[in-house]
Amino acid sequence: MSSVEGFRTAVRDWLRDRLDGEFAALRGCGGPGREHEAFDERLTWERHMAAHGWTCLGWPEEYGGRGASIEEQVAFHEEYALADAPARVNHIGEQLLGPTLIAHGTAEQKARFLPPIRSVTELWCQGYSEPGAGSDLAGVRTRAALDGDTWVLNGRKTWTSLAHVSQWCFVLARTGPGSRGHAGLSYLLVPMDQPGVEVRPITQLTGTSEFNEVLFDGARTHSSHVVGAPGDGWRMAMATLGFERGVSTLGHQVGFRRELEALITLARRNGALGDPLIRDRLVRAWSGLEALRAGALRGTDPSAAKLSWSHWHRDLGELAMVVCGAAATVTGAPRALDRWQRLFLFSRADTVYAGSSEIQRNIIAERVLGLPKEPRP
Known part of the structure; x- marks a missing residue:
């Protein structure tokens, strides 16, 4: 063996x-x-x-x-x-922040933050996206300024997954006065349980609230809680996104495989598997998932991996509606969604969060294929 x-x-x-x-x-x-x-x-x-x-x-x-x-x-x-x-x-702490600290954190940061992530005694959320600065993180407007040995944060983050249950947030904030674009950003580790941090749940199409808006109004964190040097936040953020779109997609595939197997079982039970077109789409979904697995094994480019899994999962949600047939269009009560309706609605976001498909295609074109950069307005 x-x-x-x-x-x-x-x-x-x-x-x-x-x-x-x-x-x-x-x-x-x-x-x-x-x-x-x-x-x-x-x-x-x-x-x-x-x-x-x-x-x-x-x-x-x-x-x-x-x-x-x-x-x-x-x-x-x-x-x-x-x-x-x-x-x-604990996906965000274990798969995103932890590897970032291992690669770029100080000895003190590793000693302070890694053990509670491993033991699952502190949960983390990711403070990247903002209104007007989602996939384009260079547009971040949340600001932080040093006040003695403390960073003071003011700004607004959105689509912050699991912020309502997290003790800490890693925040991309603008610390360089007058800076623009990639310059002047810093990657800060910020405690959530403090005055100056407000979490507002965002109700989604599914009726649930995994995502949140987070407002920082004079929130504070120690000056030592910056990963990398002040102003080096863009590089740190890209390192985290590399982990988010790369090896951590193995965790996504746990749910994907479970969903596909359950959908095949449903198609077999309700007779949809007898339709050759549906059977062909299910086979394509299975082969697509195997391709995702192979990509994870060989270390596919992070942007290509994110583009692949997000479209695969969105397509699975659409296929689920076809397998369910007319029953997919009704619910027993308002917001009483079954698992397939929830999958269809929630997976619409897959091609947007963690970097939209348009952004991923540009990254692949420019950084992998060496094509000219897209003209800026």
């Missing part, structure tokens, strides 16, 4: 034992559009995973991880999906 297969077997056995016991009721809970489901119980579950060494698998061992290879991480996520384990609550 190879080391990867041995690792896979260990994951499978551990998940089976735990999810057939005290955590059995959490099978299938949570995920995009459903983050409200059993959140406290899923938090307990993830802390249980941490206590047994199943969080931060790809982190180096010196920071509490397992130093797992890409192949081992893929094996973990696949077994996690097959076990119908609950959706994770």
Whole structure:
């Protein structure tokens, strides 16, 4: 047995034992559009995973991880999906901020922030997008100024996932007076539980509120809580986006595979699988997911990976409506969406958040293919 297969077997056995016991009721809970489901119980579950060494698998061992290879991480996520384990609550800290700190943080920052991420005792959110500065982060207007040994923040962030349950936020803010574009930005680590931070939930088409608006009005954080040098925020932000669009998509694929398998089961049960056109689309969805897996294994360009998975998932939502047929157009009560209606509505956002498809295509054209930059107005 190879080391990867041995690792896979260990994951499978551990998940089976735990999810057939005290955590059995959490099978299938949570995920995009459903983050409200059993959140406290899923938090307990993830802390249980941490206590047994199943969080931060790809982190180096010196920071509490397992130093797992890409192949081992893929094996973990696949077994996690097959076990119908609950959706994770610590993705932003574990997969985005943690790797950024490991690569660019100071020794003090690593010692302070990595252990609580690994143990799932502090949750994080991402303060990038703003009204008028979504995919175009160079337009950020939130400002921070030094007041002695403290950064003072003023501004507004939007589409901030899970801000309402997070203790910390990594914020891209403009610290260079009079600066514009990529220059003069800093990457700050900001506590959420303080005067001057207001979180306003945004109600989505699904009726849920994973996303939030966050207002900073004199919020403060220590001067040492800047990752990289002041003014180096653009480079730090791009590093985080590289992790968000790259290896961390393995976590997305947990839910994708679960959704596709459930949709195939539904098509078999309601007879939709007998339609050759629907059967062909389901086969294409399966092959597309296998391509995403292969891309994760070989380290596909982050922008290409984000473009691929977001369109795959949006298309799956559309296919779900076809498989469901006329029943997909009605609900039993206002906002009483079933899982397929929720998937269709929520997945419309996939091609927009974390960098719109238009932005990803420009990045691929300019940075990968070497084409001329798009003219600026």
